[in-house]
Amino acid sequence: PMTMVPALQRGAKGGHGPIRYFVKDYMPGRSVVFGFTAPFGFDGSHEILLERTSAGESVLGHILRMDAHGMAKVKWALFYRPLHDALVEDALDRAEAYAKGVEWQPRPFPPLVRLLRWFASRRKP
Numbered sequence: 278p279m280t281m282v283p284a285l286q287r288g289a290k291g292g293h294g295p296i297r298y299f300v301k302d303y304m305p306g307r308s309v310v311f312g313f314t315a316p317f318g319f320d321g322s323h324e325i326l327l328e329r330t331s332a333g334e335s336v337l338g339h340i341l342r343m344d345a346h347g348m349a350k351v352k353w354a355l356f357y358r359p360l361h362d363a364l365v366e367d368a369l370d371r372a373e374a375y376a377k378g379v380e381w382q383p384r385p386f387p388p389l390v391r392l393l394r395w396f397a398s399r400r401k402p
Contacts, residue, residue, distance in 0.1 A: 285309065294397060298323065318349025337372050339365050356393060363390040 289300045297315035301322060302308070308326040313319045321343030328336045341361070345353045363386050374381035386394065 290314075313343070316349065316352070318346040319353070320344050320346065335376065337369060337376075339369065359387075359390050360393050360397070363387065 285300065285303060287300050287303050290297070291300075291311075292298055292315070295316050296313070296319075298311040298313050300309060301312040302310040306327065308324060310322050310324045312322050321341070324338075324340040324342070326338045326340070328338065330336060343353075367383070367386075370384070371381050385391075
């Protein structure tokens, strides 16, 4: 069956795995801010922004503003943070290759990230 992907606009809901969010703010060609709705205890936002320098270059950035509460602190430190950091680095590497017009060459994830991805794939939804 075909899955509908919501348009990138303020209020759109989405997620991946156990992470759920909504689009808090969107400025096409400049930034998008996602507010977390799950998992429980993760309060904050995730922002992707594009800035143009005076030299005509572009800088792509990522900002995570989050407070974790209760068990979410432990889950963040042991599980989510290593996965998050590896995936953001991967996404930024892909964007850089695209901007330079070169073929993206994926780097292998570190052993801990590979283990966590394996573990996450074994969990039932």
